[in-house]
Amino acid sequence: MIGSLFRRMVDGFEIEWKSGERINQFQVMTCLGKGSYGTAYDVRQVHTGDRAVLKRVRPYKKWFTDSMKYIDNETAVLEELNHPRFPEIYEKGVFKQTPYFIMEKMDGRTFEDLIFKEGKTYSEEESLDLGIQLVKLIMVIHKSGYLHRDLRIPNILWDNGVINIIDFGLACRIQRDNSEVPLLHKEYMREKTAKSDLYALGHFLLFLLYSSYEPVERKERSWEEELDISPATRGLIQKLLRYDGSFENAEQAYMELMKIRYDLSRR
Numbered sequence: 001m002i003g004s005l006f007r008r009m010v011d012g013f014e015i016e017w018k019s020g021e022r023i024n025q026f027q028v029m030t031c032l033g034k035g036s037y038g039t040a041y042d043v044r045q046v047h048t049g050d051r052a053v054l055k056r057v058r059p060y061k062k063w064f065t066d067s068m069k070y071i072d073n074e075t076a077v078l079e080e081l082n083h084p085r086f087p088e089i090y091e092k093g094v095f096k097q098t099p100y101f102i103m104e105k106m107d108g109r110t111f112e113d114l115i116f117k118e119g120k121t122y123s124e125e126e127s128l129d130l131g132i133q134l135v136k137l138i139m140v141i142h143k144s145g146y147l148h149r150d151l152r153i154p155n156i157l158w159d160n161g162v163i164n165i166i167d168f169g170l171a172c173r174i175q176r177d178n179s180e181v182p183l184l185h186k187e188y189m190r191e192k193t194a195k196s197d198l199y200a201l202g203h204f205l206l207f208l209l210y211s212s213y214e215p216v217e218r219k220e221r222s223w224e225e226e227l228d229i230s231p232a233t234r235g236l237i238q239k240l241l242r243y244d245g246s247f248e249n250a251e252q253a254y255m256e257l258m259k260i261r262y263d264l265s266r267r
C-alpha cells in the first residue's frame with residue numbers, strides 16, 4: 001500500500017516528451033498511455049511518415065531498479081518471436097537518460113474498445129472462432145519458450161479478420177509446472193507456466209460471450225448460470241479457468257476448441 005503510493009508519487013515526476021521532439025529517425029506525436037513499467041508514445045518516422053510506438057521506462061523503474069532489464073526483456077521476446085501478428089522491434093536506446101525502444105504500431109482495435117465502446121456482440125460460434133485464433137498465437141509464443149502473461153482484452157487487437165497481440169512487458173520464459181505449490185486464484189494469470197496464458201484465454205472467451213448477454217433479473221448469478229452456452233463450451237472455460245482440472249498445454253486447449261466448434265457447426 002505505502003509502496004504503491006510512493007511509486008505513484010515518484011511516477012508523478014515524469015516529464016512528458018513533447019510533440020515534435022526528435023529521437024533519431026522518429027518524431028514524437030502524442031502520448032498513448034502510461035502502463036505498469038512504461039509510457040507509450042505514438043511516433044512518426046520522419047522520412048516515410050510511417051507511425052510506430054515508442055515505449056520508455058517510467059521514473060520509478062528508472063530510479064529504483066535496473067531499468068534496462070524491462071526494455072531488454074520485452075525487445076528480446078519480440079525479436080525472438082519475429083512474427084507478423086506481434087510488433088516488430090525497430091530500435092532501442094537511451095534518450096535524455098531514459099531507456100526506450102521503438103516498435104511496429106499494430107493495426108486494429110482492441111477487444112476492450114470493440115465490446116465496451118462500440119457495443120460489438122459475439123455469438124458462441126464467433127467467440128470460439130476467436131478463441132481458436134488466440135490459442136494458435138499462444139501456441140506460437142509457447143513454442144518459442146515464452147509466456148505472454150498479460151493477455152487481457154486491451155492487449156488483443158482485431159484487424160480485418162485477424163488478431164494481433166501487443167504489450168509483451170510481462171512476458172517471461174516458461175517454467176516447469178510446479179503444481180504442488182498451491183496458488184491463489186488471482187495469481188493464476190501471473191504464474192510462469194503455460195496455464196497462465198490459458199487462464200487468460202478463458203477470461204477472453206467470457207468477455208466475448210458476455211457481450212451478447214442481456215440480464216433478465218437483478219440478482220447476480222455465476223457465469224455458468226447467466227450465459228446460455230453449450231455444456232461443452234462451459235466445460236472448456238471451466239477447465240481454462242481451472243475450476244475443474246486444467247489443460248497441460250496450449251495444444252490440448254486448441255484440440256478441445258476445434259472439436260467443440262466442429263460439433264456446434266453440425267447442430
Ligand SMILES: Nc1ncnc2c1ncn2[C@@H]1O[C@H](COP(=O)(O)OP(=O)(O)OP(=O)(O)O)[C@@H](O)[C@H]1O
Nearest residue numbers: 032033034035036038040053087104105106166167
Ligand atoms: N505495438 C503497439 N501497437 C499499437 N498500439 C500499441 C502498441 N503498444 C502499445 N499500444 C497502445 O498504447 C497504449 C499504452 O500501452 P502500454 O502497453 O504502454 O500500456 P497499457 O496497456 O496502458 O498498460 P500496461 O502496460 O499496464 O498493460 C495502449 O492504448 C495500447 O493499446
